[in-house]
Each structure stands twice: as structure tokens, then as C-alpha cells.
Amino acid sequence: MTGHDPQTRAVHPPVVTPAGSRPLAQPIFQGHLFAFDGAADLAAAFEGPGKAFLYGRLSNPTVRSLEQSLAELEGGAGALATSAGMGAINAVLMALLKSGDHVIAQSSLYGGTYALLHDLADRWGLELTHVPGDDPEEVRRALRPNTRLLYLETIANPTTHVTDLPAFTEAVRGTGVLTVVDNTFAPLLCRPVEHGADIVVHSVTKYISGHGDVMGGAAVFADPDVHGRVWDHAVELGSITDPFAAWLTLRGLATLPMRIARHSATALDIARRLAAHPSVDRVHYPGLIDHPQHETARRLLPDGAGGVLSFELAGGREAGRVFSETVRLVSLSPSLGDTGTLVMHPASTSHRQMDAASLAAAGIGEGTVRLAVGLEHPDDLWQDIEQALAKAA
Numbered sequence: 001m002t003g004h005d006p007q008t009r010a011v012h013p014p015v016v017t018p019a020g021s022r023p024l025a026q027p028i029f030q031g032h033l034f035a036f037d038g039a040a041d042l043a044a045a046f047e048g049p050g051k052a053f054l055y056g057r058l059s060n061p062t063v064r065s066l067e068q069s070l071a072e073l074e075g076g077a078g079a080l081a082t083s084a085g086m087g088a089i090n091a092v093l094m095a096l097l098k099s100g101d102h103v104i105a106q107s108s109l110y111g112g113t114y115a116l117l118h119d120l121a122d123r124w125g126l127e128l129t130h131v132p133g134d135d136p137e138e139v140r141r142a143l144r145p146n147t148r149l150l151y152l153e154t155i156a157n158p159t160t161h162v163t164d165l166p167a168f169t170e171a172v173r174g175t176g177v178l179t180v181v182d183n184t185f186a187p188l189l190c191r192p193v194e195h196g197a198d199i200v201v202h203s204v205t206k207y208i209s210g211h212g213d214v215m216g217g218a219a220v221f222a223d224p225d226v227h228g229r230v231w232d233h234a235v236e237l238g239s240i241t242d243p244f245a246a247w248l249t250l251r252g253l254a255t256l257p258m259r260i261a262r263h264s265a266t267a268l269d270i271a272r273r274l275a276a277h278p279s280v281d282r283v284h285y286p287g288l289i290d291h292p293q294h295e296t297a298r299r300l301l302p303d304g305a306g307g308v309l310s311f312e313l314a315g316g317r318e319a320g321r322v323f324s325e326t327v328r329l330v331s332l333s334p335s336l337g338d339t340g341t342l343v344m345h346p347a348s349t350s351h352r353q354m355d356a357a358s359l360a361a362a363g364i365g366e367g368t369v370r371l372a373v374g375l376e377h378p379d380d381l382w383q384d385i386e387q388a389l390a391k392a393a
Contacts (some may be wrong), residue, residue, distance in 0.1 A: 032056030076220035085203025087239035088217035095233035106133035155185035162293035169196025206337030264304025336372030
């Protein structure tokens with residue numbers, strides 16, 4: 001830009017493109033605007049995902065790198081990276097549903113998903129049927145001419161119910177009903193697309209980013225046309241993630257295989273110790289042989305059952321409160337998938353939107369405590385848990 005005034009040169013710095021070498025890690029493309037050489041090229045970029053980059057709300061090279069990585073992770077045809085897990089769930093539901101449609105959803109769901117579905121039922125007239133998720137015949141009986149979606153979780157939050165994905169997706173095959181599976185608890189451990197899912201959603205805030213410093217979500221699609229329909233809505237909703245969050249998530253994704261294996265191994269160790277403790281009535285973890293879906297988990301999750309478990313304290317709600325407040329190494333916090341172990345009381349926090357009947361239907365008790373096991377040494381964790389159990393007894 002020689003020959004121009006310094007004021008103009010300050011506005012138009014040179015954009016350096018590597019030549020003769022390439023970055024080994026995905027760079028952060030922080031800028032949100034891209035220029036074109038021709039009007040036709042600019043117009044084509046508006047046509048959908050996978051086209052040229054033009055504006056950060058639609059996509060960005062760093063965000064696209066994350067989307068492609070997540071699509072490969074789940075075996076999908078394309079992906080959408082959003083600013084939060086609920087951003088992905090909102091984009092999927094609001095893009096694919098309309099007033100009067102019918103949704104079948106399992107009873108035990110993440111509280112935010114449950115609240116969104118019931119909000120849409122109240123405001124849009126969405127018809128909603130909850131099924132326990134134990135028998136695919138429940139789904140067949142619930143089907144209606146206006147059924148559009150079947151919504152499942154690989155490992156339910158916080159009961160750790162494991163859905164037989166192949167059997168449930170088969171129950172709606174050929175009906176035109178799309179199956180959405182929340183796989184937040186089981187990245188790498190399960191690939192729902194391989195079991196018939198049409199859409200897989202994640203809160204990448206959790207295990208995929210894995211370090212407690214990113215907020216993000218994702219939806220992965222088996223069908224490019226469905227991907228395009230949801231992308232069209234997501235960009236108008238404004239739910240696309242930002243480049244820095246995408247870059248941090250890519251950083252976390254690199255260590256996911258090692259982290260998820262460690263989370264799973266330590267969770268199984270802690271679950272076994274809890275099951276033998278006199279203050280604990282019951283432990284919910286798919287890796288335990290007495291878990292109701294243990295055999296299903298062995299088929300769908302052969303490399304581990306994830307890092308989240310829940311357990312019922314004999315002392316009920318008050319015991320849950322005391323336990324959560326007296327752990328020292330474990331942190332009282334509402335998330336999961338972090339490097340450190342986190343604990344919470346679902347009935348008063350993540351599932352507070354649910355009344356007593358809904359909590360009971362979902363298998364959540366007053367004394368249910370959810371433990372998201374981190375990467376600490378299991379002996380150190382157990383020492384902390386054991387002293388808190390003694391105080392809660």
C-alpha cells in the first residue's frame with residue numbers, strides 16, 4: 001500500500017499468508033469480515049455451510065476447523081458449532097419443529113432440555129410425550145402422524161440411564177421421525193450416528209474442551225440437508241460460537257482420548273467404593289454390574305462409561321446438602337468434564353424446573369448427589385468423599 005497517506009495505511013495493514021510453510025495448529029481468525037473479488041462470489045457465500053467465509057455470525061475458518069473436527073469425531077456429514085450447549089439444542093429444536101408438531105423424549109433429561117421442550121409446548125402448542133426409555137415399544141406406541149423428533153441422551157443426566165440407541169432409532173426408522181441424541185456425557189465412548197441417530201448434540205463446555213474455560217456447544221448431522229436447515233436458522237438465531245472459544249475447544253479436543261479414559265477409570269473406582277459405603281443407599285453408574293442398563297452400556301460404551309455418577313444418600317435432602325458443603329478437594333459446582341471433580345445436588349439446582357412428580361419419573365430423588373469425577377488420583381478423591389460422607393451420616 002505504498003503511495004498512500006499513513007492514515008490510510010493504518011486502516012489497511014498487510015494480511016500475511018504463509019508461504020513455504022504451514023501452521024501445525026489451527027490459527028485464530030479473530031476478524032469477522034472477509035472481502036471478495038467479485039459480486040457473484042459474495043452472493044454464493046450466503047448459500048449455506050461449507051461455502052466461502054464472509055461474516056463471523058455465519059462462520060469463520062477457526063470455527064469451521066472445529067466443526068469439521070467434531071463431524072469427524074462423530075462420523076457425521078457436517079457440524080454446527082454454537083456458543084453454548086443450549087445454543088445447539090435450541091437451534092436444532094427451533095429449526096426443525098413448528099406449532100402442533102409432536103416430540104417423543106425420554107423422561108430423564110438434562111434440566112435445560114426439559115425446560116425448553118415444555119416452554120415450546122406452552123408457547124407453540126408443541127405436543128410432547130415422555131417415555132421412560134427402557135423399551136423401544138414405548139416409542140412405537142407413542143408415534144403419531146405429527147411426530148417429528150425423538151429426543152434421547154446416551155447417558156442421562158444425572159441418573160446415568162443408558163439408552164439402547166440401536167433399538168430406539170430402529171423404532172422410528174422409515175417414519176420420517178428424526179432422532180436427536182445428546183452425547184455430552186460420552187464423547188469418543190459412543191458414536192450415536194453409527195447407531196442410527198440423525199443428529200448428535202454436545203455441550204462442548206464439558207469433556208470436549210475439558211478445562212473449565214470455554215463455553216460452547218455443537219450439533220453434528222448425518223444428513224447434509226438437515227445440517228443446512230439447522231444452519232439457516234442458527235445464523236439468524238445468532239448462536240454461532242466465536243473464534244477464540246473454537247480455538248480453545250480445538251486445544252482441548254487434542255487430549256480428549258486420554259482424559260475421557262482417565263475420567264472413566266476413576267469414576268468406576270469411586271463408584272465401587274461408594275457402593276460399599278453404609279451411608280449410601282444406591283449408586284448409579286453404568287460400569288457397575290448391578291446398573292439396570294449395564295449390559296447395554298457394555299455394548300454401546302465398551303471403552304468406559306464416562307466420568308459422571310450419582311448416588312443416593314440415606315439421609316435424603318439434608319444429607320445431600322451437608323455432603324456437598326463439606327467436601328474439600330471436590331468443588332461444589334454445576335458443570336462436569338473439568339479437570340477437577342465437581343459435585344452438585346440436582347433436585348435443587350440443574351433440575352429445579354421439575355416438580356416432584358417429574359423428578360420421580362426421571363429417577364431423581366431428594367438425596368441424589370451427582371459427582372463429575374475429574375483427573376485427581378482416586379485415593380485422594382476417596383479420602384475427601386469419605387470424610388464428607390461421615391459428616392452427612
